[in-house]
Amino acid sequence: MYKFLPKLILCSLFLFSTQIGLFAQCSVPYVFTVSSIVDNGEVGGVCSTTITWSYDPANGNNSIVIAYNSGTNKFNNNPGAAIFDGSLTYTNEVTTVEGACGLNVEYAVFSGTGGNGTACGGGIEPIDNALPVEFTSFQAKSMEQSNMLDWTTASEENTMLFSIEKSTTGKKDWNSIGEVRAIGFSSTFQNYSFEDKQPKALNYYRIKTIDFDGYIEYSKIVVLERKDLMSLKFEAYPNPVKNELTLDLSVDQKGPANFTLSNFAGKVVMNDRIEMEKGVNKMQIDMSNLEAGMYFISIQHKTDVFTRKISIVETK
Numbered sequence: 001m002y003k004f005l006p007k008l009i010l011c012s013l014f015l016f017s018t019q020i021g022l023f024a025q026c027s028v029p030y031v032f033t034v035s036s037i038v039d040n041g042e043v044g045g046v047c048s049t050t051i052t053w054s055y056d057p058a059n060g061n062n063s064i065v066i067a068y069n070s071g072t073n074k075f076n077n078n079p080g081a082a083i084f085d086g087s088l089t090y091t092n093e094v095t096t097v098e099g100a101c102g103l104n105v106e107y108a109v110f111s112g113t114g115g116n117g118t119a120c121g122g123g124i125e126p127i128d129n130a131l132p133v134e135f136t137s138f139q140a141k142s143m144e145q146s147n148m149l150d151w152t153t154a155s156e157e158n159t160m161l162f163s164i165e166k167s168t169t170g171k172k173d174w175n176s177i178g179e180v181r182a183i184g185f186s187s188t189f190q191n192y193s194f195e196d197k198q199p200k201a202l203n204y205y206r207i208k209t210i211d212f213d214g215y216i217e218y219s220k221i222v223v224l225e226r227k228d229l230m231s232l233k234f235e236a237y238p239n240p241v242k243n244e245l246t247l248d249l250s251v252d253q254k255g256p257a258n259f260t261l262s263n264f265a266g267k268v269v270m271n272d273r274i275e276m277e278k279g280v281n282k283m284q285i286d287m288s289n290l291e292a293g294m295y296f297i298s299i300q301h302k303t304d305v306f307t308r309k310i311s312i313v314e315t316k
Contacts, residue, residue, distance in 0.1 A: 032053065032054075032055050032056075033053060033054040033055070034051050034052070034053045034107050035052045035053065035054065035092070035217070036051065036052040036217050036218065037049050037050075037051050038050040038051075038218070038219070038220045038221075039101075039220075040096070040220060040221070042101075046098055046099065046294070046309075046311065047099070047100070047101040048096050048097060048098050048099065048100060048101075049068075049096070049097050049100045049101075050094060050095070050096045050097070050218070050220070050221065051066070051094070051095055051097060051107060052092055052093070052094050052216075052217065052218055053066070053090070053092075053093050053095065053107070054090055054091045054092060054093065055084075055086075055088075055089065055090040055093070056089050057086055057087055057088065057089065064083070064084045064085075064086040065083055065084070066095055066097055066107060067107065068097055068099065068100040068106065068107050083265055092216050094218055098264065098294055133153050133155070133156050133157070133159050133182075133209050133211075133217065134153060134154040134155045134156075135151060135152070135153055135154075135207075135219055135220075136152045136153065136154045136189070137150070137151060137152045138150075138151040138152075138207065138219050138220060138222055139151070139222060140203065140205055140222050140223075140224040141224070142199065142224060142226055142228075143195075145197070145199075146195050146196055146197045146198075146199055147195070147196040147199040147203060147224055147226075148193060148194075148195055148196075149164060149193060149194045149195075149196065149205055149222075150191070150192070150193045151191075151192050151193075151207060151219070152189055152190065152191050152192070153183075153186070153189070153190045153192070154188075154189055155186060155187050155188075156182060156183055156184060156185060156186045156190065157185060157211075158184070158185065158211045158212050158213065159182040159183070159184055159185075159209060159210075159211050159212075160181075160182060160184070160210050160211055160212045161179050161180065161181050161182050161209075161210055162179065162180045162181075162182055162192065162194075162207050162208070162209055162210075163176050163178075163179050163207070163208040163209075163210060164176065164177055164178050164179070164180070164194050164196075164205065164207060164208075165177070165205070165206050165207070165208055166196065166203060166204065166205055167204040167206075168200055168202060168203070168204070168304070168305050169204070169296075169298065169305060169307050170204040170221060170223070170307070171266070171296075172266075174206070176208075177196060177198075178194055178196075180192050180193075180194055182209075184212075199224075199226055199229065200226070200229065200304060201225065201226050201227075201229040201231065201304045201306070202223070202224075202225055202226075202304065202305070202306060202307070203223070203224045203225075203226070204221055204222075204223055205221065205222050205223075205224070206218055206219050206220070206221045206222070207219040229304075231251065231252070231301050231302045231304055232249060232250065232251050232257070232299060232301040232304065232306060233248075233249070233250040233251075234247070234248070234249055234250075234299055234306045234308065235247070235248040235308075236248075236297055236308045236310055239308075239310045239311060240310070240311040240312065240313045241287055241310060241311070241312055241313070242287070242288070242312070242313055242314075243286070243287060243288045244284055244285065244286055244287065244288075245284070245285045245287050245310065246282060246283070246284055246285075247259075247282070247283040247284075247285065247297070247299075248280060248281075248282060249274070249276060249280070249281040249282075249283065249299065250279065250280045250281070251276050251277075251278060251279070251281070251301065252278065253278050254276065254277055254278050255275075255276060255301075255302075256273060256274065256275055256276070257273075257274045257276055257299055257300060257301040258271070258272075258273055258274070258299070258300040258301075259271060259272045259273070259274050259283075259297070259298075259299055260297070260298045260299075260300075261285070261295055261296070261297055261298075262295065262296045262298070263291075263293060263294075263295055263296075264293055264294040264295070264296075269290060269295075270285070274299075287312055290312055291312070292312050292313055292314045293311070293312060294309060294310075294311055295309070295310050295311075295312060296308070296309055296310075297309075297310060
């Protein structure tokens, strides 16, 4: 599901107090724009959206985070959410917002690193608008020696091309692997395809749509795992976890691997080198000293990187 919004919306800056846990009154004006929202659905018990946004600061050097309205007249953001430099200008930045469910969600920028409170303005109100391109489907399937991507558009307006982007982690390592020319203007269904001739064990794909004015939109992200190419099988449990996490790592031959645990902002909080034996290797990790929130476990084995998302919950 996709929603595209007007390109320019003027808002006010909401200031956050870490001491009292409430947002203070609006201060100096700035420009915060949400141009598209993609509903990612629910994965591992957590729903999320991916938004394309732009930000033009007024003054100051505030740290900012993206907050969302959960529908209770309170704006919330994950304490582990990515923190951005509020003194910089951002254009068509793509961010996944954990906990934001569906398309009928308001967004706003807050200074600070976490918490929730009543907003003093209303943030960004989603508004239906004419879609430069309307996707009806986007899927990836494995072939014998490649991966085939297929997508369909219901309508196109001023669309120049589709750039196919690929990542091995679904985070910031996106690279263009090819382009497909768009029809440009259409009110009927159009089918497209692209062949990735260098598949990995784990493949994340998204489509960057570029129109003739240079305007950019992103599709949802699709994931394709190729078990036939995997040098390692990787499970993490329990998830969510409170104290101790267990990893089951299965390999077909003896060798080293690198383990990394990162928080939602991308900061590495734990890393280690693992010497694995052929077969199943179990690894216990003490998580009791870490803050509650979303984390990513990455195992690098040979040339592949395997990532799992986990949630740490508070012990009571």
